[in-house]
Amino acid sequence: MPERLGPPRDTPLFGRVALVGLGLIGSSIARATQRLKLAGTLVAIDNSEAVVARVRDLGIADEATTDVAAGVKDADLVILCVPVGACGAVAEAMGPSLKPGCIVSDVGSVKTSVINQVQPHLPAGVHLVPAHPVAGTEHSGPDAGFATLFFNRWCILTPPEGADEAAVARVNAFWQTLGSKVEVMTAQHHDLVLAITSHVPHLIAYNIVGTAADLETVTQGEVIKFSAGGFRDFTRIAASDPTMWRDIFLHNKEAVLEMLGRLNEDIALLARAIRWGEGDKLFDLFTRTRAIRRGIISEGQETAEPDFGRRREGQ
Amino acid sequence: MPERLGPPRDTPLFGRVALVGLGLIGSSIARATQRLKLAGTLVAIDNSEAVVARVRDLGIADEATTDVAAGVKDADLVILCVPVGACGAVAEAMGPSLKPGCIVSDVGSVKTSVINQVQPHLPAGVHLVPAHPVAGTEHSGPDAGFATLFFNRWCILTPPEGADEAAVARVNAFWQTLGSKVEVMTAQHHDLVLAITSHVPHLIAYNIVGTAADLETVTQGEVIKFSAGGFRDFTRIAASDPTMWRDIFLHNKEAVLEMLGRLNEDIALLARAIRWGEGDKLFDLFTRTRAIRRGIISEGQETAEPDFGRRREGQ
Numbered sequence: 001m002p003e004r005l006g007p008p009r010d011t012p013l014f015g016r017v018a019l020v021g022l023g024l025i026g027s028s029i030a031r032a033t034q035r036l037k038l039a040g041t042l043v044a045i046d047n048s049e050a051v052v053a054r055v056r057d058l059g060i061a062d063e064a065t066t067d068v069a070a071g072v073k074d075a076d077l078v079i080l081c082v083p084v085g086a087c088g089a090v091a092e093a094m095g096p097s098l099k100p101g102c103i104v105s106d107v108g109s110v111k112t113s114v115i116n117q118v119q120p121h122l123p124a125g126v127h128l129v130p131a132h133p134v135a136g137t138e139h140s141g142p143d144a145g146f147a148t149l150f151f152n153r154w155c156i157l158t159p160p161e162g163a164d165e166a167a168v169a170r171v172n173a174f175w176q177t178l179g180s181k182v183e184v185m186t187a188q189h190h191d192l193v194l195a196i197t198s199h200v201p202h203l204i205a206y207n208i209v210g211t212a213a214d215l216e217t218v219t220q221g222e223v224i225k226f227s228a229g230g231f232r233d234f235t236r237i238a239a240s241d242p243t244m245w246r247d248i249f250l251h252n253k254e255a256v257l258e259m260l261g262r263l264n265e266d267i268a269l270l271a272r273a274i275r276w277g278e279g280d281k282l283f284d285l286f287t288r289t290r291a292i293r294r295g296i297i298s299e300g301q302e303t304a305e306p307d308f309g310r311r312r313e314g315q
Numbered sequence: 316m317p318e319r320l321g322p323p324r325d326t327p328l329f330g331r332v333a334l335v336g337l338g339l340i341g342s343s344i345a346r347a348t349q350r351l352k353l354a355g356t357l358v359a360i361d362n363s364e365a366v367v368a369r370v371r372d373l374g375i376a377d378e379a380t381t382d383v384a385a386g387v388k389d390a391d392l393v394i395l396c397v398p399v400g401a402c403g404a405v406a407e408a409m410g411p412s413l414k415p416g417c418i419v420s421d422v423g424s425v426k427t428s429v430i431n432q433v434q435p436h437l438p439a440g441v442h443l444v445p446a447h448p449v450a451g452t453e454h455s456g457p458d459a460g461f462a463t464l465f466f467n468r469w470c471i472l473t474p475p476e477g478a479d480e481a482a483v484a485r486v487n488a489f490w491q492t493l494g495s496k497v498e499v500m501t502a503q504h505h506d507l508v509l510a511i512t513s514h515v516p517h518l519i520a521y522n523i524v525g526t527a528a529d530l531e532t533v534t535q536g537e538v539i540k541f542s543a544g545g546f547r548d549f550t551r552i553a554a555s556d557p558t559m560w561r562d563i564f565l566h567n568k569e570a571v572l573e574m575l576g577r578l579n580e581d582i583a584l585l586a587r588a589i590r591w592g593e594g595d596k597l598f599d600l601f602t603r604t605r606a607i608r609r610g611i612i613s614e615g616q617e618t619a620e621p622d623f624g625r626r627r628e629g630q
Contacts, residue, residue: 156541
């Protein structure tokens, strides 16, 4: 495949950039920031000594520390890449060290809760510009990241009312340089959209994999063996980071429960159609859903190759 | 990737092989049968003139016809590759033309119903050996097939009680030559196992994609744009052949409704945990489901590459 990330910048976009949390997303931002020379100095902050050591070994930041207050000092941009539930505590710990004019952003999959957690801890003159890069894999940790993770993916910005426009523009430019397409919406709307496109699918996947593991009529070995019929696609997203996902559900409770309620109504209709042998209703739905798949493929968010282009032995 | 299908056979496994239905599965069997020289003569039968013409153009069978009674004449092996709901009608049409000693098999995703539909139409001396290759993609039709579709995938045989052992052994050998791993179980057990590993996941995927399309608070454009967060994995299986899947649900009603009931109980527990903020319950489930994914990968039914190894632009 062609290399599509642009060339390194002559002058960095930000002087000092601090990333808090060097998991899949944080370490991917670190790699992209380095490769594109987006930061004068890149600081990696993580509360795990092991992660900090690994970041040093990987050489994906200029400095690495477990001390968030020291790490964010003099930073022009701080990006929180921690589970959504940890944002408040990190903001509290780093707030007093932030310099005026600093931009604080994040990558959380829930936005209203992050704003509510973080905003109260930011001193005057510090700008909050929440962001959510809609990208990821089922793998976690600093070794799982890669510089092109965000390429051709959407990044949603949810600036609170009255947010500093220049700060929003700079965060926008940052993500576009990483290859993302940027969209701006309210935090409330974001949380609804992501509930259906991400949170509920994950919950459903976790649920079906859990249910399958608990059956007494079908063994776990059989579930694993015969998973190629469809089940294994669900296991991929049910293998995602447990802490991150626990926090997402707890912090986007209303939207997730609302969407789940609708799903349940619709599945009840489907179950009834099956019970009463109403094949036409099933056929109509199954035909309609094909069109959405085609939309996702033509929008460039997916490959058209069969089976996601999974490589096959023997082919 | 290395070529893993074996060399062509010196002597074919069967004299005359007839495939009824040349969709994804039928045309894949045709290609593999040709490549491995498993049949003295390979006959393709399809009720669609367009499919028969396409099969001739592709050159994936020795003969091609829309006439099932004529096509199965003198066949040593007939494999029904039609939607589950069509098996009875095909069996009725071809029954009188089958020669004694002929083996009739199929590839349906439901087995009890297929046996009940087909068995009454088979003359004495014709052996029914139902089979289900657990393999496929979301694409359909004679152009979608490929010879290695069954390689390293399971094929489940569900011979009825008292089935001819030699016939079962020959069908077993056929699938093993195609690269499949063969397992034998009762039709009843098969239908339960597949309900959870395949049928219910498809139903859930169809359902969530349908629900998402109907929301008034989130546009379909937004669902498509931000699908990379998890939703797009569901759309793949919700793009599968509507007729095939309608028939599966109608013909495996009891097992599907039973598994769906269990899922609903479990999702109610999860919803409650979210509502009451019981993070530990969520975390425990999300940790447990990771282990199943690892099992599927180590059993060789899946790639360990992130995101199914989807190729990315820019990487």
